Amino acid sequence: MAKKILIVDHNGLMTEVMSYILISNGYEVMTLDNAAQIFSSIRQNQPDLIILDAVLPGIDGIDVCRLLKWNKETQTLPVIICTDNDDTENYLKQEGAPNDVLHKPFGMNNLIETVEHQLAA
Structure with missing residues (x-):
């Protein structure tokens, strides 16, 4: 059975x-x-994994990630944040941090490798 991925991003092309x-x-x-x-x-x-844009209409993606990580129903769900900010360490050190960060622009291989790594964790 295929793994399910939820993408949350306001950029339709992305x-x-x-x-x-x-x-x-x-x-x-x-x-x-x-x-x-x-x-x-x-x-x-x-879903088995969430890919979440760091910038979303009305709420910061990092705040959404925190809510997911603090909620008992979703706290173990892997979350990958997509951002054009290079400060990965800052994202990963925060309370309620994502499991990984993808930097825009990213390539197809980078996306697949990051997803596979998080699903295998």
């Missing part, structure tokens, strides 16, 4: 590209363009 790459590599992909429905989507779809 979401399309990531979805295409992940689907081409055998993953099932669900998408959201904002974080408002993230918890209901998680309950309904039960």
